[in-house]
Amino acid sequence: MKFRHPLFASLKRHPTYMKLIFYFVSANVLVLGISFALLYWQSSKTLLEEIGDHSESLLVNSAQNTARLMEWALEFSFSSSNDSTLKVYALSEQYSDFETFEVWSRLMDIKNANPSIDSVYLINDYTNTVVDSRLGLNDAAAFYDQDIIKRLRDPVTANHSVLIPRTLSLPLTGNKPKEVMTIIRFYEKGSSISAFVMNVDTDNLMTLLQNNSNYANRSVSVLNDRDETVFSSTSLNQEQIAELRSHVIKGESGWKLFHPRTQGEQLMVYAGTSIKGIQDWTFIETIPKSVILGKITVLRNTSLILFFALFVASLTVIVLISKRVYSPIQELITRVMRQHQAEKPGLGYDTNELDYLSNVFIAQRNQINELTEQWRLNKFLGRERFLRDFLGETYHSAEEIGSQFLEWGIDLPKDQLSVAIFRIDHFSEFSETYPEKDRRLLRFAMSNIIQESLQSSKHKLQTVDMGDDHVAVVLSAPLSEEYAKKLQVSQQLIEQYLSVGTTAAWGRTLPSLTDMHEVYMETYELTQERFRFGHRALIVKAWLPGAPGELYHLPVNKERQIAQALPKGNADTVLEVIRSAVVKLRGMPYFECKMSLITLFMDIRRLMQEHSAQPLPSSWGLTSIEKQIIQQETMENVVPWMEALVTKTLEDIVAARSLSKxxxxxxxxxxxxxxxxxxxxxxxKMLADHLGLSVNYFRSLYKAETTQSITDKISEKRLNFICQELIASDSPIEPIVQNSGFSSLNTFYSIFKKVYGMTPAQYRRKHRNGDTLENL
Structure with missing residues (x-):
């Protein structure tokens, strides 16, 4: 005799109860499992995205700030190298101790101007000497930085004399190296290596970059456009540089997950910047992924424990709820079974209550679906669908169309039909603002307004929502000005009630019902003629010329006018030629007008490119031009856009040409x-005559470019010449002044006193005494 536990016997008698518990438990486990997986995956992904975006933003800011520091150093080096005393000293074949001291003092002032500057040299190739801000005067052959001497003497490396990353061994401190960025300014490039050299401390320059974040094991690298290492917190070989470069988009910023060959997966953040257009630097920061996700692993394990506790609690609640839920369900199942048996006597049922109940519900659902399908196939929706297919697709025979007319109760004659289309103006702007649901409501309202405004006529019609930007109307009205005015009234009512402008087009009369699709397509193309007639126009096929227009080509004499105007930057002439061409294009059909406009743009683009040193912007591309013409919708919108594009491009060409000149x-x-x-x-006057320019123009040009007048520039150079002669020789002052080019002694004394605050004799005594004290 088999032993049966009362609990198992009870569960066997109630399989539905067991299924309820099983389903609830399974659903709970599934929801918890999916929730945990999604939480961990989504949190990891979100954390990486947040850190990646934040790190990118920080790196971009640091890169821009570092670039600005480097650009300042560049500008400072070039402005400092223009010092007349330094330039004269670097190109002199002999010099005094005082001049050397003065040059060294100026180099020290330049070095002390910013803590990022490591050292400054002045190289004199004529005397083979180097004045260094650290050691003073040095013989070039014994100078501690022989690397820079070799670079200047090598024609290949001399061409890359700006922003040179290199390692510099410092004097007086053993062999301790320092990473520097070297900036070189040649005074006689190609003739001698006399030059001004500034070394910028790379570690000092990259302070902002190194303090960008505090992740452990992060590394920061900066590469120039020749793949030289400008800065790196870790040592990089050429293979590692090539690997980094292959994952970076040059000139852009971003981040990605990156798996180096010899390391674990890392988050790479990169940013590109340009240093005064001379070099492009790429800033790269890599952070181990394990560092970023280390804390989230702890969060995952904690969540797992919490989810397990929640599962146990949920399981207990499910068992208790199932007991309370099962009783009314069992009663419902019994009632449904009893009723179903009464409706279908003799029909047995399965011992599984839920299967039986499911079958009953499925049968009832099928009945509901049949009733719902019949409701959906009502006259209105069926007629709308048929008419849309009737216009948008080709029907095979008139008999098939006639039978559909009868089925859907469409009261239209079978001949002498035409199609009118109401197309929304500025639809691209409208679609960007409103979703499809609102656009569908708008077309529905348009259909109702058109139906109401035209149905009072004796002629029959049907409106059809064709989707997108237009509503079609199937008309039985013959061509007449009276009915055309009714279509215009419909346009006005749509604008009045819906605040939407429309372009209406009325096509030709159908020879037969089977041509409806073709006529509909022709009428839709007819709405494109708003390009020449403008928005809110009514375009009637029968009133337009039948023959297509010819494509317009820019005449040779007009091309010649443009070619002559471009070198002078004469935008008025170019725009006048364009306007005269547009006048001829206005009467053309849409397709010919559009193609003629594109041809006109390509001709102007070709002529501009011939007079531009740089490629024209992408807005002059064929695809861009055609897209813009289509988006403008009308010629009135195309003309100002076209004139603005031509004017802006001409201004850019003239500005680039003027700057170089x-x-x-x-x-x-x-x-x-x-x-x-x-x-x-x-x-x-003498300078202007020599250059072939007018005096007034040359004075304004020189002042604008140098912020100094011609007269001040000449006086400055003459005063520098006189000061050198006063210190270097014992000649009387008057002969020195006369040999310097000053025509009047009174003028000279006035200018000298104003500039130096003393007389020439006092200036000579002061600087001679300084030389004597220095020698002592």
Missing amino acids: NVALIEQADRFIEEQLTDPNLSA
Whole structure:
């Protein structure tokens, strides 16, 4: 005799109760498991994204600040190297101790101007000496930084004389090296290696970058566009540099997960910046992924324990709730079974109550679905769907169309039908603001307004929502001005009630019902003619010229006018040619007009490119031009956009050309001043005549480019020449002044006293005494 426990016997008698518990427990386990997995995955992903975005933002800011520091050093080095005393000393074949001391003092002032500057040299190739801010005067052959001497003498490395990353061994401190960025300013490039050299302390420069974050085991590297290491917190070989570079998008910023060959997976953050357009630097920061996700692992284990405790508590609650829920469910199952048997006597049921109840519910659901399907296939929706298919697709025979007319109760004649389309203007802006649900409501309202405004006519019609930006109307009205005015009234009512402008087009009359799709497509294309007629226009096919227009090509004489105007930056002439072309395009059909506009743009682009040193922007690309023309929708919108694009491009071309020309003119003027410095007739007039420019224009140009007038520049150079002669020789003051180019002694004394605050004799005594004390 088998032993049966009362609990098992009770559970066997109530399989539904067991299933309830099983389903609840399974659902609980599944929800908890999925929740835990999603929480861990999503938290890891979110944390990486937040850290990646935040680290990218910090690195971009640090890169920009570091670039600004480097740009300051560049500007400071170039402005310092222009000091006349340094330039004269670097190009002199002999010098006095006083001059050496004065140069060394100026180098020390330059070095002390910013803590990032490590040292400054002045190299004189004529005397083979180097004045260093650290050691003073040195013989070039014995100078401690032989690397820079070799670089300057090598033509290949001399061409890359700006922003050179290198390791510098410091004097007087053993062989302790220092990483520096070297900036070189040649005074006679190609003739000698006389130059101004500034070494910027790389560690000092990269202080902001090194303090960017405090993650353990993070590394920071900076590479230039020649893949040289500008700075790196860890040692990098060429293979590692190439591996980093292959995962970085040059000139952009971002972050990604990166798995080096010899390390674990890391988060790479990178940012690109340009140093004055001279070099492009790429800043790269790598953080081990394990460092980022270390704390979230602890959170995951804690969550696992909490989820397990929650599962035990939920399981207890499920068992208690199942007991209370099962009784009404069992009563419901019994009642449904009893009723179903009464409706279908003799039909037995399965011992599983839920299976039986499920079958009953499935049968009832099928009945509901059948009733719902019949409700959906009502006259209105069926008619709308048929008409949309009727216009948008091709039906095979008139008999098939006629039968559909009868089925859906469409009261339209089978001949002499036409199609009108109401198309929303500025639809791209509308669709960006409102979702599809609102756009569908708008088309529904448009259909109702059109139906109400036209149904009072004796002619029959049907409105159809075709989706996107238009509503179609199937008309039985013949072509007439009276009915065209009714269509215009519909346009006005739509704008009045819905605040939406529309372009209406009325196509040709159908020869047969089977041509409805073709006529609908023709009418939709007809709405494109708003390009020349403008928004809110009514376009009637029968009233337009039948023959297509010819494509417009820019005449040769017009091309010649543009080609002559471009070198002068004459935008008015170019715009006048464009406007005259647009006048001829306005009468063309849409397709010919659009293609002619594209052809016109390509001709102008070709002519501009011939006079531009740089490639034209992407806005002049063929795809961009065509896209813009389509988006403008009308010629009135195209013209101002076109004129603005041409004007902006011409301004950029002229500005680039003018900048290059002005720099060359200033350099030529400075050379001429040096050559003719002792000529008393040297003046702005003489310089302007030499350069072939008017005096007033040249004065304004020189002042704008150098912030110094021509007269002040000449006086400055003459005073520097006189000061050197006063210190170096015992000649009387008057002959020195006369040999310097000053035509009047009174003028000289006035200018000298104003600049130096003393007389020439006092200046000579002061500096001679200084030399004597220095020698002592």
